[in-house]
Amino acid sequence: MSQSRSALYLRLEPFLLPVLNLGLALLVSGLIIFSIGENPLKALQVIFQGSFGSGEGLGYTLFYSTNYIFTGLAVAVAYHAGLFNIGCEGQAYVGGLGVSFVGLYLGGLPAWCVIILGILAGALFGAAWAYVPAWLQARKGSHIVITTIMFNFIGSALMTWLLVVVLIKPGQQAPESREFSNHAFLPSLKGLFSYAGINLGQSPLNLALLISLTAAVAIWFLLWRTRFGYQLRVAGTSPAAARYAGISPENFMLKAMLLSGALAGCLGLNELMGSQHRLTLDFPAGAGFIGIAVALMGRNNPIGICFSALLFGALVQGGGELAFEMPHISHALVIVIQGLVILFCGALDQLLKKPLRRIFTTTV
Amino acid sequence: MEIESHALELRGVQKRFGSVYANKSVDLTVLKGSIHGIVGENGAGKSTLMHGITGFHPIDSGEILVRGKPVNFKSTEDSIACGIGMVHQHFMLVESLSVLENVILGSEGGIFLNEGLHKARLGILALVKAYGLEVPLDSKVSKLGVCIQQRVEILKALYRGADILILDEPTAVLTPIEVEELFKLLRNLRSQGKTVLLVTHKLKEIMAVTDRVTVMKQGVVVLNVATVDTSAAQLAESMVGRPILLDIKRTAASRGELLLRAQALKVFDLSGVARLNGVSLDLFAGEIVGIAGVSGNGQSELLEVLAGLVKPNEGSLLCKAALVDDWVDITNATNGPRSRHNLGIAHIPEDRLKLGVVPSMRAEDNVRLGYEDKAGGDHFLTDPKQITRECLNLMDQWDVRPAEPMLSLDSFSGGNQQKIVLGREINSEPRILLVGQPTRGVDIGAIEVIHKRLMALRDKGVAILLVSVELDEILSLSDRILVMTSGVFTGEVSSSKASENGLGLMMAGIADKGGIR
Missing domain, CATH: 3.40.50.300 (P-loop containing nucleotide triphosphate hydrolases)
Structure with missing residues (x-):
């Protein structure tokens, strides 16, 4: 009987642990909110109301989630190949350059064509930016964590220069490009949601959400239902065994990073083609880093990533509402709460694993 | 008191x-x-x-x-x-x-x-x-x-x-x-x-x-x-809980055609020391060749070269191709292990946990390791049902317990893990089988099974190269025993004439002094 209890627990563990970690994060956040004299339960309610309570709030939540799905998937693909890609921020930024080229210079083509080219260009630029660190590790033995961090800075500097000097719209002060051709505006999902009776209001939710969900399913399929995915996971889990089996870990390192960079590069679809309709300074705004927490919390499983991306989207959207609604809670405190969620769900995600296993299973 | x-x-x-x-x-x-x-x-x-x-x-x-x-x-x-x-x-x-x-x-x-x-x-x-x-x-x-x-x-x-x-x-x-x-x-x-x-x-x-x-x-x-x-x-x-045959019965070997010929193989390590210093070896169908020696005298390197994990610095390696009756030079084959599989050479590595399996992956994923382009649906897409079925087949053939394809490999005992590795390599129907430490960390019941299967394979006409630190194992399985010291063969005896003492002395010809590497 206890055998089956143990088996049941192990089955539920992937779902149970993130929920409990989130609970812990909210508990600590609640204590902080309580200590500054606000009502934690009311704060929680404001966050929930702000992110899911209205059509517009929901629209924003899903809009942010879309970013996190792309970057979360990017981190996960690299993770399965044994790599810690913390360069998604830079890859997303440079990927945005590709998206912008299409929006700025190929906008004369039919809309469907522009969108497909936008996806390809974002993926290509992101992949290219990831390829250099990957190549340096696979062929020259430098460490990908170091190089991807550095490539974030290089990418940021490159983009600043391009925006300030080359792509800036003539005759203005702000470092932004001119607006894309309107063929490069991703269609809003307002129509789709209105069928379900939801009014998205001013939220910029767009087709990129569906693209990101499709990507999640495709990545799941690729990792667990194809030979390529199997070889990638073997190469990532045990490079020595991969070599023995005739699978080159170095090749898969390169392939995985290309794929990872391509996914991160698609962030520009949502932010630029979907919402801002121009290239702006620092548009990824940390989504590349949040992708790490999203992937960790989603156990590097694409389906799990969709859910954890939803959580982080809700936190960003609801957190904004919180700073607005409750006078004592500043924007800085909202960032603290988000940080706590990242801490407990991302960095300390194994915290409860051992004690729970000791309670519920036969062996530790 | x-x-x-x-x-x-x-x-x-x-x-x-x-x-x-x-x-x-x-x-x-x-x-x-x-x-x-x-x-x-x-x-x-x-x-x-x-x-x-x-x-x-x-x-x-x-x-x-x-x-x-x-x-x-x-x-x-x-x-x-x-x-x-x-x-x-x-x-x-x-x-x-x-x-x-x-x-x-x-x-x-x-x-x-x-x-x-x-x-x-x-x-x-x-x-x-x-x-x-x-x-x-x-x-x-x-x-x-x-x-x-x-x-x-x-x-x-x-x-x-x-x-x-x-x-x-x-x-x-x-x-x-x-x-x-x-x-x-x-x-x-x-x-x-x-x-x-x-x-x-x-x-x-x-x-x-x-x-x-x-x-x-x-x-x-x-x-x-x-x-x-x-x-x-x-x-x-x-x-x-049942009688165990510690000594296996062996039939006389019937040596078949020459399948693999290694000539003057040399491998140098990073500091330029020769780990293999001119090794020549012929492997014939239907015989087990045992390599005896104190570990660290080049046996591992020999296995790695033959299995295509390491390219030799000097020497040549020829293999009789399976279908066309001709010799293939595999000395510098690209993607060595995969090209060996295609020629019917299978390898059971010495370090099972590091090379032979991916411990954290499921048993069924380990059963297709290295053969994923042939097993489990041989196209880009894989068929999960077929993968499970193939794993269950192997578990049935080899009496792997528990017969749970979804269980991660590290939850199996050493003996059962080794059965999975052996089953995988032998099911690929090799003509040449390279075996390193087949019974390391394996319980006695499984050892009996493994030895029997290797003998049966030899009787079917497979050429087997056996590297083991267990002299008993070498003595009871091999038809021909080669003694390796400092990267060269220093002696060859047929199994009928070999004894543990005799081999021990040959191995000690250049014994390790004080054990310092």
Whole structure:
């Protein structure tokens, strides 16, 4: 009987642990909110109301989630190949350059064509930016964590220069490009949601959400239902065994990073083609880093990533509402709460694993 | 008064993990100044019992008496304080520190290292003298061979005042000569009044060195006898629960055509030392060629070159192709392992856990490792049902337990893991099979199965190259034995003329001196 209890627990563990970690994060956040004299339960309610309570709030939540799905998937693909890609921020930024080229210079083509080219260009630029660190590790033995961090800075500097000097719209002060051709505006999902009776209001939710969900399913399929995915996971889990089996870990390192960079590069679809309709300074705004927490919390499983991306989207959207609604809670405190969620769900995600296993299973 | 002569006594010790009893009412008496063997298959509860004795996993119920006094260990510190020391199968040494620093680790005696080191040195030198435990105190542990590292572990335990020494599978990593030296040391310890508990599954060693032996099976003690009153065959039978054929029946080899020819292979390591120094070898269908030698004399490199993991620096490697009756030069084949598979060469690697399997992946994912382009739907897309079916087939053929394809590989015992590897490689229907340490870390029941299958494969006409540190294994399986020393073959004998002593002498032709790498 206890055998089956143990088996049941192990089955539920992937779902149970993130929920409990989130609970812990909210508990600590609640204590902080309580200590500054606000009502934690009311704060929680404001966050929930702000992110899911209205059509517009929901629209924003899903809009942010879309970013996190792309970057979360990017981190996960690299993770399965044994790599810690913390360069998604830079890859997303440079990927945005590709998206912008299409929006700025190929906008004369039919809309469907522009969108497909936008996806390809974002993926290509992101992949290219990831390829250099990957190549340096696979062929020259430098460490990908170091190089991807550095490539974030290089990418940021490159983009600043391009925006300030080359792509800036003539005759203005702000470092932004001119607006894309309107063929490069991703269609809003307002129509789709209105069928379900939801009014998205001013939220910029767009087709990129569906693209990101499709990507999640495709990545799941690729990792667990194809030979390529199997070889990638073997190469990532045990490079020595991969070599023995005739699978080159170095090749898969390169392939995985290309794929990872391509996914991160698609962030520009949502932010630029979907919402801002121009290239702006620092548009990824940390989504590349949040992708790490999203992937960790989603156990590097694409389906799990969709859910954890939803959580982080809700936190960003609801957190904004919180700073607005409750006078004592500043924007800085909202960032603290988000940080706590990242801490407990991302960095300390194994915290409860051992004690729970000791309670519920036969062996530790 | 009688109890005084008992170094250790267990009464009704029980340990449960969930609903499974790992130890069930275990009674055990270990006499002071004796070497006591504990044998059993993997999962018989030996390790759990040792963990109970050392307090690493405290027991649920029952009594432990040390030198007649009841004790209640909550952690390993308690047992160390009580004079019980354990040497684990996987050493617990800090490789970048010196021997001396390792020995005092955890009992540095003061905030200033030098003072403690000096005091420790004198104490350790006294121990070294008393027990003949020669170790270079100031060498870094990473520079030492495994056999010396093991001595450091023993020294560490003695330095902490161990009176009862528990050794967990101490010979798994040692060569025959090193095993002899270890046994000499153990006898020496015994003569000085120390008590040794030897946990192993090698019956020959039990017979050679112990005074009494306890056999465990499924958590209970099934046999407890003086070693002189028993035999390896009886021990094997009580371990497994059925008679075991320790010597396999062999039929005369019928050597077929030449399948593989290696000529003057040379492999240099990074510092330019020749690990293989001109090795030539012919492999014929229907014979088992055994490579004997002290480990580290080039056997591993030979396997790696033949299997395509390492390209030789010099020499050539030719293989008879399967379909076209022609020779293929595979010396510098791109993607060596994959191209070998296509030519019908399969490889069972020496280091199973590191190379042969991906421990954290499911059994069914390990069954297609290296053959994923042929098994489980040979297209880009894979068929999960077919993968599971293929795994179940293999588990059925090889009697892998539990027959659960979804279970991760590291939850199988060593023997069952090895059956999965062997099954995978043999199911690819190779014409040439390269086998490294086929029974390392494998329980005795599985060893019997593995040996039988290898013989059957030879009789079917497969060419088998066998590398093993177990001389017994080489002797009982091989048709032809090549002795390797310092990267060259120094002798060849046919199995009918070979003896363990003779081979041992040939291997020792250039024996390791002091065991320093």
